[in-house]
Amino acid sequence: MARKLPRKDVVIVGLGWTGAILAHELTDAGLDVVAIERGPWRDTATDFNIGYMQDELRYAVRKDLFLQPAQEAMTMRNNTSQTALPMRDYGSFLPGTGVGGAGVHWNGHTWRFWQSDFQTKSHLTQRYGEARLADLQVQDWGVTADEMESAYDRFEYLCGISGKAGNLGGKIQDGGNPFEDPRKRDYPLPPMQMTYGPTLFAQAAKSIGYHPFPTPAANLSKPYVNPLGISMGQCTMCGFCERFACANYSKSSAQTTILPVLMRKSNFEARCNSEVLHVNLDAAGKMAKGVVYIDQNGEELEQPADLVLLCAYGLHNARLMMLSKIGRIYDPQSGEGTVGRNYCYQTNAGIQLFFEDKNFNPFIASGACGQTMDDFNGDAFDHGPLDFVGGSGINCIPTNGRPIGTRPVPPGTPRWGSAWKKATKDHYLSSLGFSAQGSSYAARGNYLDLDPTYKDRYGRPLLRVTFDFPDNDIRMSHWVSDRMVEIAKAMKPKQYVEGRRNKSWNSVPYQSTHNTGGAIMGADPKTSAVNKYLQSWDVPNVFVIGASAFPQNAGKNPTGTVGALAFHAADAIRNQYLRNPGAALVQA
Amino acid sequence: MKLSGIAAAVAALAIAATAAGAVELPFDQIEAGRYQAALGDCAGCHTAPGGKPFAGGVALDTPFGTLVAPNITPDRDTGIGAWSEADFRRALKQGVGHGGKRLYPAMPYTAYTKMTDSDVAALWAYMQTLQPVSNEVRSNRLPFPFNIRLLMAGWNWINFTPGDFKPDAKKSAEWNRGAYIVEAAGHCSVCHAPKSALGADKGGLTGTVLQGWFAPNITGNLHDGVGSWSADDIVSYLKTGVGHGSIGSGPMREVIENSTSKMNDADLKAIAVYLKDLPAPADKGPAPMAADNPAMQAGARIFAVNCSACHNGDGSGQGQLFPKLAGNGVVQQNDPTTLIHVVLAGSQGAVTAAAPTTPAMPSLAFRLTDQQVADVLTYVRNSWGNAAPAVTPDEVAKQRRASKNGS
Numbered sequence: 001m002a003r004k005l006p007r008k009d010v011v012i013v014g015l016g017w018t019g020a021i022l023a024h025e026l027t028d029a030g031l032d033v034v035a036i037e038r039g040p041w042r043d044t045a046t047d048f049n050i051g052y053m054q055d056e057l058r059y060a061v062r063k064d065l066f067l068q069p070a071q072e073a074m075t076m077r078n079n080t081s082q083t084a085l086p087m088r089d090y091g092s093f094l095p096g097t098g099v100g101g102a103g104v105h106w107n108g109h110t111w112r113f114w115q116s117d118f119q120t121k122s123h124l125t126q127r128y129g130e131a132r133l134a135d136l137q138v139q140d141w142g143v144t145a146d147e148m149e150s151a152y153d154r155f156e157y158l159c160g161i162s163g164k165a166g167n168l169g170g171k172i173q174d175g176g177n178p179f180e181d182p183r184k185r186d187y188p189l190p191p192m193q194m195t196y197g198p199t200l201f202a203q204a205a206k207s208i209g210y211h212p213f214p215t216p217a218a219n220l221s222k223p224y225v226n227p228l229g230i231s232m233g234q235c236t237m238c239g240f241c242e243r244f245a246c247a248n249y250s251k252s253s254a255q256t257t258i259l260p261v262l263m264r265k266s267n268f269e270a271r272c273n274s275e276v277l278h279v280n281l282d283a284a285g286k287m288a289k290g291v292v293y294i295d296q297n298g299e300e301l302e303q304p305a306d307l308v309l310l311c312a313y314g315l316h317n318a319r320l321m322m323l324s325k326i327g328r329i330y331d332p333q334s335g336e337g338t339v340g341r342n343y344c345y346q347t348n349a350g351i352q353l354f355f356e357d358k359n360f361n362p363f364i365a366s367g368a369c370g371q372t373m374d375d376f377n378g379d380a381f382d383h384g385p386l387d388f389v390g391g392s393g394i395n396c397i398p399t400n401g402r403p404i405g406t407r408p409v410p411p412g413t414p415r416w417g418s419a420w421k422k423a424t425k426d427h428y429l430s431s432l433g434f435s436a437q438g439s440s441y442a443a444r445g446n447y448l449d450l451d452p453t454y455k456d457r458y459g460r461p462l463l464r465v466t467f468d469f470p471d472n473d474i475r476m477s478h479w480v481s482d483r484m485v486e487i488a489k490a491m492k493p494k495q496y497v498e499g500r501r502n503k504s505w506n507s508v509p510y511q512s513t514h515n516t517g518g519a520i521m522g523a524d525p526k527t528s529a530v531n532k533y534l535q536s537w538d539v540p541n542v543f544v545i546g547a548s549a550f551p552q553n554a555g556k557n558p559t560g561t562v563g564a565l566a567f568h569a570a571d572a573i574r575n576q577y578l579r580n581p582g583a584a585l586v587q588a
Numbered sequence: 589m590k591l592s593g594i595a596a597a598v599a600a601l602a603i604a605a606t607a608a609g610a611v612e613l614p615f616d617q618i619e620a621g622r623y624q625a626a627l628g629d630c631a632g633c634h635t636a637p638g639g640k641p642f643a644g645g646v647a648l649d650t651p652f653g654t655l656v657a658p659n660i661t662p663d664r665d666t667g668i669g670a671w672s673e674a675d676f677r678r679a680l681k682q683g684v685g686h687g688g689k690r691l692y693p694a695m696p697y698t699a700y701t702k703m704t705d706s707d708v709a710a711l712w713a714y715m716q717t718l719q720p721v722s723n724e725v726r727s728n729r730l731p732f733p734f735n736i737r738l739l740m741a742g743w744n745w746i747n748f749t750p751g752d753f754k755p756d757a758k759k760s761a762e763w764n765r766g767a768y769i770v771e772a773a774g775h776c777s778v779c780h781a782p783k784s785a786l787g788a789d790k791g792g793l794t795g796t797v798l799q800g801w802f803a804p805n806i807t808g809n810l811h812d813g814v815g816s817w818s819a820d821d822i823v824s825y826l827k828t829g830v831g832h833g834s835i836g837s838g839p840m841r842e843v844i845e846n847s848t849s850k851m852n853d854a855d856l857k858a859i860a861v862y863l864k865d866l867p868a869p870a871d872k873g874p875a876p877m878a879a880d881n882p883a884m885q886a887g888a889r890i891f892a893v894n895c896s897a898c899h900n901g902d903g904s905g906q907g908q909l910f911p912k913l914a915g916n917g918v919v920q921q922n923d924p925t926t927l928i929h930v931v932l933a934g935s936q937g938a939v940t941a942a943a944p945t946t947p948a949m950p951s952l953a954f955r956l957t958d959q960q961v962a963d964v965l966t967y968v969r970n971s972w973g974n975a976a977p978a979v980t981p982d983e984v985a986k987q988r989r990a991s992k993n994g995s
Contacts, residue, residue: 043933043948044946045936045947045949046948049951051950051951052954223906223909225908228944229944229945231943233898233906233910236897247950248897248898249909249945249947260939260945261945336883
């Protein structure tokens, strides 16, 4: 039986981006907050030591910072006719663990979703008719871009995002993204100094009539002091962002933007190496009483709290809801149930260009220093004559030239030996890639639930991921790949090699850690697990914050929207929920 | 009892009389005492990390052995609850505790002796309001013969001159205020004054080694003192932990967090005015080493790989995050102990409300040999206008051994 601890006002599960933002906001409101984090404590000087952080073998190949399957695995299949099997190693996506979560090892692309993304269903239905969405299960988010503007702004200023506004209060700005929704002010920092590869890409894209702009980056173009008074440094372009933590205080994360202030607060406590097993509900299953967790000594403890915030990785949020019996698990046959519904991913494709007369110095790079064009993203272009909805951001963002992973050799090159070494030498400096990051639209058969067979080390069922790329998304990706070929040709390489997206989803090669959905937000409790403030429809003193709330995924990296949703939920809790604790903020 | 003390006592009595018999100390005096406790950094030694305030427990490593700061809460059995105000004053000003027990000069009575009686009275008033905490502390862990407290009578006879602070009529009131804080409650000399073989201050604030660090020269010396700092730089450093491209760390971190960040701006300015005016014998450092010296060339390569990402290739640092090495006094101290310490063990900046980042330098001991540490420090100490004696591998080796032995 779990030993019961003294009550807290708020218990937060997971101390990554959303947990840190919510903890900061709610401790500011005077609440007594404890965050329970499954992984270890991590801070920059101790754990992201400049002397060994750029260790590709340890961090990129052996994945030192990530969740290990021995701790929690998942099972996967492409459709319900198959039997799901456990992933023996995380491959296609890499969930984080530890303080800072996946925000420690991200690249730093920081996007705002658009009004047409937030109202995917109503917008597309209105523009193209209901029939176009027949095979999809896309939904509206229940919020508008206008409602989210200030939350985005706060996240961008918290992080010190480097970028160029494309639309200031309705006025299109030269050099920014002309397709973005209006923003009230520019980014806190100017764009990063551009490297050669993205510069060439932008020239080619412009020559065809497209609108490239500097990717908004959480790698800092200049030193910055954020609104909490925390200092960050200028990015050194070391090329070790994704899969690595930043040793230079120049990539935004909970560590570099929030924790120095949060950890000093007397009404905040972080408990690390402590894994929450489930949320405790009252006998009627209508209110949460707290959480049960196993601490670092293996002792099972009960932490009572008035308010429970699920701030784990999106997939884990969905699983914790299922394990806690919060809401009803989605059934793809009947289409009923909400938890696990609308699991989405990212529909990516790439293209590699080989030149003879160029030197890109690929090792001078950062995770988000590059150029993007949104001409074919979301609904920025007319889909009227096309056979799909959705789109892709096209990104030329050479993130690194790391020695183990960067082996750009043309097809036909032997995979080992002296010929392979020579090809590496010939092409290392002179090749360049760019990619399409495509939307992933919800389909009835793509969902999360609990595996009937496989269990974790505590005997809890594993999460089962049932997913394949919907035909709509495959058609979209191929159409965008055709556009990428046109841009590639304009860059006049000696050779280009396409990496197109085809069925079926395979959990082995790395693709993207942009898993969304499973506890989606919306206006209707029949089709969403949480309301527009991320409050559970079923257990109103539980909020579920993260990419789990996305009804479908746009052709953009999710972190900007995850951060904005955290501020959005924090505002709702501070300004509305606390006036009448335990009440639903939206009447079902 | 001096006149001011009597006046304070009378005032206290007057208030007590109006409060229906309960002995209450005047609010203003208690607050003044709280401020004296910050000026004197009592918490620095008497509050253990994570422990109850003033309940003792911080171990001080002295060249003569370990002393542990006692419990000074008003607990009768384990604190100073049985003391009278006269006992307290005698401890601060004479180095003699309750019952005639000799204090060791780790308790800086050698400086506190200069505190005014009214400041001591205020501090006493504040101490009376603390929560009594029962915490037995065995203070004296010195080896024989230093564990014999009576020896301190002889030590005092040689090294200790009791007496009040004497203002210098030729200087401004601000200068004198600064001098009073630095010499009396602030007890800056305890760390920053060179020491005799007996561990006594030799006068001046030109720096000395303690606890594996070199407390730097804080006189007005332009080369390695604070002569090149503006008064505002010094105020900023003491208030926030960051100033003039430097970030307070090491033992000074605790002083900034517990003491100087809690001082008012006028007092900080007074300290700055006083320090900058302190005589600075040799303003000019040595000639910098030539860039083509082999150690300098090796150091330049090591710096580029290990240091330049944060401190920049030109040693300019980054604002509140990474110290500026060019022109930094700490870098150019004659004694390289602090630099070696920081490279081997790493260090973390002070945390204050105005500068909450607490950036840290990681330990590079695992990565650099003694020769490499010596070369890179020689390079840092002789580049971008810096000039200081070369660092030898032996000096690094000695400190590496010492840090492995836990001191």
